[in-house]
Amino acid sequence: MALSKGIYTHLAINTIKGKEGTFYQLRLNSKFNRKTIGLGSNQLQAMNIALLVDEEITLQLSRGKDVDLDTLKGIVYQEQNKVKEKKYGGIRLIEKDDLVVLWDNYVSFHVSLGGWSETYIQSHIALIRRLLENCPMTKLEQKQELVEWLFSCETRTKQTSKDRLKLIVAAIDWNSKHGNIPRRWGIEYRDLLNGINIKQEKKVAYKDDDTQIDIFKVSEVYQILAALRDDTLARVAGKHKQYWKYATFLWLTGCRPSEAVALKWENVDLNKKRIKICEVEMNRGGQHITRQSTKTVAYRFFPVNDELEQLLLLSGKRTGYVFVNAIGKPISHSAFYAVWNTVLKKLNLHYRVPYQLRHTMISYHSNNDYPLHKLAELVGNSEEVIREHYLRLDIERISLPSIIK
Structure with a gap:
């Protein structure tokens, strides 16, 4: 069964259902002999990785190069290694220093409630997951480093960085309340967030697509x-x-x-x-x-x-x-x-x-x-x-x- 074929140019995602659960597989189109690469069991992660692979193929073709399958596999393996999940006897053990796994727990719960729109999930929620996947900090103990990394981005306003931190803190707090991690982590991150004050800039804070007015000459x-x-x-x-x-x-x-x-x-x-x-x-x-x-x-x-x-x-x-x-x-x-x-x-x-x-x-x-x-x-x-x-x-x-x- 093909999943979300329409959003990719050079590939599709196959859904494979077995006794151990549902898994996803990247399949290149006929131009590339329909080669396949495994993407794991996390649907959102699989779609994100597939998009990266699709963009890499476009880049290679624009440079007049042959598509290198090993390079594509390398992208997949690199992204998969950013999130490590351990399974013992069918029970997933969540490591407290794995922010992506905590985020996925938080998202899965709220998606099951049906309170979030599909657009919100595909935009804001998926954006935070991608952000956490690229974050060099994975441990809850690294909260100060996480904040510094978020606020170091020059292409985001400080308020936008704080808004994204709010969502991350909400996920950590939810996990602490549901016993996935000690309760103290939720409290510490809430206190950290409350201690961040953004000075109102003199420029107009009209936000649209994560930007503020900062015009060119x-x-x-x-x-x-x-x-x-x-x-x-x-x-x-x-x-x-x-x-x-x-x-x-x-x-x-x-x-x-x-x-x-x-x-x-x-x-x-x-x-x-x-x-x-x-x-x-x-x-x-x-x-x-x-x-x-x-x-x-x-x-x-x-x-x-x-x-x-x-x-x-x-x-x-x-x-x-x-x-x-x-x-x-x-x-x-x-x-x-x-x-x-x-x-x-x-x-x-x-x-x-x-x-x-x-x-x-x-x-x-x-x-x-x-x-x-x-x-x-x-x-x-x-x-x-x-x-x-x-x-x-x-x-x-x-x-x-x-x-x-």
Whole structure:
């Protein structure tokens, strides 16, 4: 039985049920002779590992290399070794220093209650599991080191790091109350969390997709776009240029990255000069999530003027996804983020996630006399949100890009 085949490009996951329980197996597609690799008995972990393998295959193909099965097996074994479960006589013994196992216990309990939505499980819950899998600290005694590691990430705000710690602490506290670990651990971690105070930043704390408003200067935006377009900072020809149209579209339209990634040609009408934004695709916690609506409304239309039309006409094939990579596949968030990080670093620009292109576009238009009610309709926000979160910024006066004039 194949599991979640649709979210992978080069493989599927087989579900194998036996006397000892359910196990999962990665199966490559026919192009790779349907080779298989065992993934263990944890479904969420199996899906996460399969996604990593799928991305590695895409990477190898983009570099013109043959897919190396041993490399793929190495990825699987490395990920499996991060979580060790011991079984004796059919009874699982949970080691107190294994945070991933404690997290899985907590999640399994709440999933069984049916109180969490599927989207929440696939996004927030899976994200924390992936975070714990990559965390070098596994012992409960390493609580201070865990906190330092969480807060050391430069691509997350301090508040976001604390929010993720809250979920981890909730899992530890639940396990301590249910006798899986001594009760003192729940108390100690609660006290630790309560002792972390985040100073309110002067910048507006409007959060969307784990970001806060931290906009670019217009000159910085065009620096980034030029570097992508001209491949000036790429070590491999075409590696950066493949994302230029996608990044430019984000800047010109102010749409969410998840909306741009999901945009298909069937929703682009060059005759009527408009784009229908009605789908979302994103990766959260190793899961590929699709939704037939935007974050705030079922759909919205965005006008196509000459500037945007010229960008769209650069694409030869006008079927399927509008934005694809060098091998014709939909844009991968993780691959684009890696290129984005490289470009900003080499340009000596303060790191901000691509979502800030949306914040930048909205901020400049709202503070340069563009009608707020019309702007809100175009970008999928309310006029109240724009007034509250975007009009407090000290922004230079500019001539607006002509995209929505």
